Amino acid sequence: MTLPCRRLLRSIIIAIFMSFALHSLSFAQTFPPLPKIRLEPLIGRFLEPVALLHAGDGSGRMFIVELHGAVRIWKGGKLYEKSYLEIGDRIISGGERGLLGLAFHPQFSKNGRLFVNYTSPIGGLHTVISEFRASAQADWVDPKSERIILTIPQPYSNHNGGHILFGSDGYLYIGMGDGGSANDPHGHGQNLASLLGKMLRIDVDKSESPYAVPPDNPFVNNKEAAPEIWAYGLRNPWRFSFDNISGLLYAGDVGQNDREEVNVIRKGGNYGWNIMEGKICTPGVAPKCKKGGLKFPILDYPRSEGTAVIGGHVYRGVAMTELRGVYIYGDFGSGKVWGLRYDGKKVALHQLLLQTDRNISAFGVDEQREMYLVDYMGEILKIVPDKRK
Numbered sequence: 001m002t003l004p005c006r007r008l009l010r011s012i013i014i015a016i017f018m019s020f021a022l023h024s025l026s027f028a029q030t031f032p033p034l035p036k037i038r039l040e041p042l043i044g045r046f047l048e049p050v051a052l053l054h055a056g057d058g059s060g061r062m063f064i065v066e067l068h069g070a071v072r073i074w075k076g077g078k079l080y081e082k083s084y085l086e087i088g089d090r091i092i093s094g095g096e097r098g099l100l101g102l103a104f105h106p107q108f109s110k111n112g113r114l115f116v117n118y119t120s121p122i123g124g125l126h127t128v129i130s131e132f133r134a135s136a137q138a139d140w141v142d143p144k145s146e147r148i149i150l151t152i153p154q155p156y157s158n159h160n161g162g163h164i165l166f167g168s169d170g171y172l173y174i175g176m177g178d179g180g181s182a183n184d185p186h187g188h189g190q191n192l193a194s195l196l197g198k199m200l201r202i203d204v205d206k207s208e209s210p211y212a213v214p215p216d217n218p219f220v221n222n223k224e225a226a227p228e229i230w231a232y233g234l235r236n237p238w239r240f241s242f243d244n245i246s247g248l249l250y251a252g253d254v255g256q257n258d259r260e261e262v263n264v265i266r267k268g269g270n271y272g273w274n275i276m277e278g279k280i281c282t283p284g285v286a287p288k289c290k291k292g293g294l295k296f297p298i299l300d301y302p303r304s305e306g307t308a309v310i311g312g313h314v315y316r317g318v319a320m321t322e323l324r325g326v327y328i329y330g331d332f333g334s335g336k337v338w339g340l341r342y343d344g345k346k347v348a349l350h351q352l353l354l355q356t357d358r359n360i361s362a363f364g365v366d367e368q369r370e371m372y373l374v375d376y377m378g379e380i381l382k383i384v385p386d387k388r389k
Contacts, residue, residue, distance in 0.1 A: 031349040034339045035322045036386035039356065042372075043079055044379040046072065048093075051102055051163075051239075052364030052374050057109035057136055062366060064380065067098035069118070073139055074380070085116075085132065085141040092121040096177075096236075100162025105204075106170055112136045115172060115204065117164045119154065127152040127160060129174060131204065149210045150202070152195050156180025159236040159254075163311075167201075167242055167249070171214050173230065174200040175237035175251065182256065183285050184274035189233050192225035197273060199237065199251070199265050201230035218268030233271040233294065239311035239362055240265065243327075246344070250327055252311030253297070258283055260309035261297035262329060264342065269295040299340060299347050306331030312363035315339075317370040320385050328353065328371060328383070330360040337373070337383075 051065035064072045069088030073080040091099055101117035108114065112134045120128045129150040134141040154160060159177030166172055178184045178197035189197030206212035219225035240251035249265040259278025263271055270293060274285050278300030281289035301309075312329035326339040335356040341349040361376035371383045 031341055032322075034326060034349070034351045034353060035320065037320070037323075037337070037353050037383055038386040038388075039354070039358075039373060039381040040384045042380050042382055043074060043077070045079060046378045046380070048098075048361075048376060049374050049378065049380070050098070050100060050361045050376070052362060052372055052380060053102060053104070054365070054367050055104040055108050055114075055136075056106070056367070057104075058367065059137065060367065061139075062364070062372075063102060064374075065099055065102050067100075068093045069099045071099075071102060071141075080139060082140065084139060085114075085143065087116070087118070087143050087146070089143075090120055090122065090128075091118045092125070093119070096158045096160050096162075096180075097125075100160060101164040101175075103164045103166055103172065106166050109136045112138075113204075114141070115149070115164060117162050117174065119160055120151075125154045125157065127154055127162075127176070129164065129172075147210070149204060150174075152176065154179060154196075155186060161234075161237050163237065163239050165241065168244070168247065169214075170203075170205065171201050172204050172211075173240070173249070174202070175234070175240055176200060177236035178234070178273060183282070184235070187274070189235065189273040190270070190275065192219060192222065192229060192232060195226055195228060197232060197234050198226075198229050199231040199234060199240075199249075200228045202228055230267060231265045231269045231271065233269075233273050233275070234263075235273040235277075237263075237311070238308070241311065241313045243314035244316060245314070245325070248314075248342070248344075250311060250314065250329075252309040252329055254308050255300075255303075256282070258303060259300045260303070260306055260331065261300040262309065262311070262327075262340070263295070263297045266295070271295050271297070298342055299350060305334060306336055307333030310360045310362060313365050313371060315369075315371055317365075317368060319370055320383075328363065330356075330363065330373070332360050332376070335360060 048067035062074045069091040070083040071085040097119040099118045105113035131147045158180040161175040161177040163175045178188045188194045203212040213227040220227045236254040261278045272294040310330045315323045330337040337354040359376040362374040364372045
């Protein structure tokens, strides 16, 4: 090789190296370490709270869901003594049963419609999705206004899922666990004829029936599948949320004995349960499983880190600018709070934000998109920047 050729080859190698180095440096600058946070106690006095949300009506009210069947109002530092909604008379609670979810219609300020998810013992254990109506500005809902939308039989007392929310498409999303027991003994997760072990998506704005199936649901043309299904292969999706910027649906799916997982739920996706637990083949079920066609979680972690993942929210508030775009989630058993950045294909940054002694049951956001932590032992705390040295 002549000297000019060697010089040219050397120049090309140096250029490639520098390009790679600059790219790596740019990546590091794009995703710096996440800042410290702390919890600011706000109010206690709740009985097994499991959800916190606002109605999107500009009222400044926050609504706290209690497992036994009550919804409380907290506003301006004041907890209202009278429950906003009280339906404990039709609920069986305890463990993973009870009043599990609440969602306000996107047009709640105009139509006063709100929806709940609870477990009922009447006629055999089952999940109930129902609608209530109230004056949008009222601080009380008549429990007699209930209209049942959907009922789903539950073979066991655990893995009821329970979270519900409206997407920007106006449809109601319903997270259903696999029906309970261990190892999904009835195979609900992979059975497209069953509503258990799924993410459901329905249209509650059709007046001629309790609900309709959106025409673009992925299995509407599959005669062997329930058309309400949006995604499947879930074990127990306890809490999930949409990022209002990216539109991605993040979900924490509680594991069995080995892995806890965070998923980005996409249309028609099979998230693996009970073939897989997290990113591994489910021990005791399919130790040498075939993973083809299955959607892997964007992140999973071992039981040494926690025992029940609690899905959170992508932070979009203003008080902690360095956390914007970070998905904040936690674990019920370990009390840990993590943050991750997901670039649409992979987790680009994952970091432990806080070690708490809390039994985290949910995260919530207010109308300003600031974020809160719900402690199952009865307290609401705000997530704030830790500026202490």
